[in-house]
Amino acid sequence: MAGKRLIKSTSGRKPKPLKTHVNNGNPSKKALNTEEPKFTQVNNIECPEWLGEFAKGMWETIVPEICRVTVLCVTDIHNIESFCTSxxxxxRAQIDIMENGVVIENMQGNTVKNPAATVLTESQRQMVMLGSLLGLDPSSRTRLIGVAEKEKDNPFSQM
Structure with missing residues (x-):
C-alpha cells in the first residue's frame, strides 16, 4: 500500500491524544497529530444477551459511567465486552476456589493446584489491562479526555 501508514510503530510511552495536548497548551511544543481519527461516540448501549450473570452486572455498572463522560466510541465496545467477560x-474461578480449595486431588489421586487458580490470575491480568484501556483505574483516568461536569454556581462568588 503506497502513501500514508495507518499506524505509526513506536516504542516507549504511548502518545497522548490530541485533545490532551491542546488542553495542556502543548508545553513540549511538539508537532501535533491533527489527523487523529474521530470515531462515532456511543451515548447508550444495551448489554449483550450472551454475557453471563456476573458480566451483565459489571456491564450495567461501568457502561453508564463510561457513556456519561463521553469517552466511549464504537471501536471500544469489544474492550468492554472483554473486560466484563474477564x-x-x-x-466464577473465585467461587470454585472457595468451594474446592486452592489445591485439589486429580484423577490419579495426586494433589495439584486447582485450575481455577490459573483462570483467576489470568482474568485479573486481563481486567487490569482492559480496565486501563477503558480508564477504569485512577492512573488511567488521568489520561482520559471527556466532557467535564460543570461546577455548580457558587451564589456567594458575586459578593
Missing part, C-alpha cells in the same frame, strides 16, 4: 471468569 470479570465473569474471575468471579
Amino acid at each position: 470479570y465473569e471468569n474471575f468471579r
Whole structure:
C-alpha cells in the first residue's frame, strides 16, 4: 500500500491524544497529530444477551459511567465486552476456589493446584489491562479526555 501508514510503530510511552495536548497548551511544543481519527461516540448501549450473570452486572455498572463522560466510541465496545467477560471468569474461578480449595486431588489421586487458580490470575491480568484501556483505574483516568461536569454556581462568588 503506497502513501500514508495507518499506524505509526513506536516504542516507549504511548502518545497522548490530541485533545490532551491542546488542553495542556502543548508545553513540549511538539508537532501535533491533527489527523487523529474521530470515531462515532456511543451515548447508550444495551448489554449483550450472551454475557453471563456476573458480566451483565459489571456491564450495567461501568457502561453508564463510561457513556456519561463521553469517552466511549464504537471501536471500544469489544474492550468492554472483554473486560466484563474477564470479570465473569474471575468471579466464577473465585467461587470454585472457595468451594474446592486452592489445591485439589486429580484423577490419579495426586494433589495439584486447582485450575481455577490459573483462570483467576489470568482474568485479573486481563481486567487490569482492559480496565486501563477503558480508564477504569485512577492512573488511567488521568489520561482520559471527556466532557467535564460543570461546577455548580457558587451564589456567594458575586459578593
